[in-house]
Amino acid sequence: MESLAIYVPRLVTTKEYFAPGHRACMGCGEALAVRLVCKALGRNIIIANATGCMEIVSSPLPSTSWEVPWIHTLFENTAAVASGIEAGIKVLRRKGKYTKRTKVVAMAGDGGTADIGFQALSGVLERGHDLIYICFDNEAYMNTGIQRSSSTPLGASTTTSPAGKVSIGQTTWKKNMPAIAVAHDIPYVATACHSYPFDLMNKISKAIEIKGPSYIHILSVCPTGWRLPSDLTIKAGRLAIETGIFPLYEVEKDRYTLNLDFPQLRPIEDYFKLQGRFRHLSKEITSQIQERVAAEYAKLKKKATSNNY
Amino acid sequence: MKRTGMEGSFAIAEAIKLARVEAVAAYPITPQTHIVERLAEFVANGELDAEYIPVESEHSAMSACLGTSAVGARTFTATASQGLELMHEVLYVASGLRLPIVMTVANRALSAPLSIWTDHSDAMATRDCGWIQIFAENAQQAFDLTLCAFRIAEDPIVLLPTMFHIDGFYVSHTIESVEFLEQEVVDKFLPEYRHPYPLDPDKPVTIGAFGPPFIYTEAKKAHEAALRSSKKVILRVWQEFSKLSGRHYSPVESYKAEDADVLLLCMGSFSETAMMAIDKMQAEGQKVGLIRLRLWRPFPTEELRQAVSKAQVLIILDRALSLGGTPPVCSEIQAALYPLKTRPKIVSFVGSLGGREISAQGFEEVIRHGVDKAKQGELDEFEIIGVRE
Ligand SMILES: Cc1ncc(C[n+]2csc(CCOP(=O)(O)OP(=O)(O)O)c2C)c(N)n1
């Protein structure tokens, strides 16, 4: 009995809505994250997908990996397209021409979210459309060949922020997209990672039930862009969380929950040393980053504990 | 049928209401703004049951339209000038995905220098985006052609977005007498919109997949064929509409052109003023006539050839430049007539950029000057008229 109680809530459907046969690189964390998201979403959804790796690997005519209704239009307008789908369903339902209870989901990479699609996303969150926006953050423009985005972490070497004799690689701190989403005062914001599949799927299930916009930011390891052996995807994702570089948390209205807390964070070197993109970093820079990670983590923890009741 | 004095923008909004549009994406830009403002009032008062999406940019306006149209809602938006340019990228997606969105463009010049006044630079910059494009000259035509636009766009063999152009201010802000249709009449004329392949969880479809080289050309060829064959639907819809309203529209319209040796060709509200010049010159015994190009895409090659077949001189007045090239309307017409053994001499003028007026007298001068140029064989280069030196 006892083991059933532990086991049953962890049952996951064997149905795949993001079908096998797509063309993602070996060990692609983003493809894994999409697959888990789709399992949690189920079939009564409509997906709008931005240009980027996931669109390209899943939809070369005449084949498709999508077992659910799916539309791709452009790189920067995914949030806006999704808002149209949501509004369209709303009016058709009002007129009795649409009877299903369908959730609309927008999916984009970090470039399509934090940079070029930022305006459309902000518009959608502000207007309060009933949809889920998911950012698959692999920390660069991977589809066009590993160029930096505003979501690339400081010190990472990319093709447009290469490490060189006088450069450490990316010279700016990673843009805090979840915080920006929270600032829009929406009902639900969460971070997740494919290396914690149940946490990820629970958050998606929660977002489905929420009325209004939810924003979910999923760290998605990219072996190709991070210069990482493809069998280390899961490990890298875990280390991002264990080092406090990418904490897993939720914000419901103003209430913060840290989903996985550690009495002691692992040193960021453990995470950095797996990856070629940080290989060049000096001790000095690494400790600067370490300081920042600790400070940011402490801030988040404070928010999470201060609203404990 | 009631007749009311009304601003052109409001007449269009009335047509949208009568069309029972279900989704409107709105972003303000002069001189289009009155259209979406009036629609917002209709929605706010419960006179129109539509989702009104007050987006944060024109790029998102057209993007939201992709979404509403793809789930099967009848969709409208309006824009002008910079707004149309900001949509540019999305326009190709709307037509490539065969989504029958209807959009009014209140034509306005493009920056820089900033200008809010009329010309056709914005329309011409979107020439190749795969939409059906129609020009209206006054409020009545704007009302009529708006209703027709939905019928054309949503026809199952067409399924293409349709843009109809009105001249900013001249049509959008001028109060004119407009004859409206009753709701029951419109309901019969315009059946409910149903996209054959909507986004629907019960019948999942993948829309907007990427096209590798082995399939892209075929997809574009299909798009091209669809746009071309939309002409027969356009003709049929306009014919039906004329039975309903008594007002006739055709792709190329001639005004007093039967015996004319000299023809002036223009688009948009210009032709209304040009008619006055033609009337006067004909009264003086001159053999001049007018051609109005109503349908811009698909380009009505056959009708154009027919309309100019007897003329000796064809004077084309463009309201836009193709900087560094031949004015856009003129180059299209040259291309359409070139294969013919006998064709009129073509004189190319550009005028009225950024809202500069041309009076009826101005049109007379244009025609006279054009005839002189044709006589002297000065046909090589276009001329911008009315430039202050
Ligand atoms: C307007 C526009 N600019 C640039 C591009 C080229 N482009 C396509 S995908 C992409 C990068 C995608 O990066 P991201 O959103 O982070 O997703 P990823 O591929 O990393 O999953 C870029 C720059 C485009 N398609 N459209």
Ligand code: SF4
């Ligand atoms: S480049 Fe990275 S994100 Fe893109 S498919 Fe390959 S592993 Fe996945």
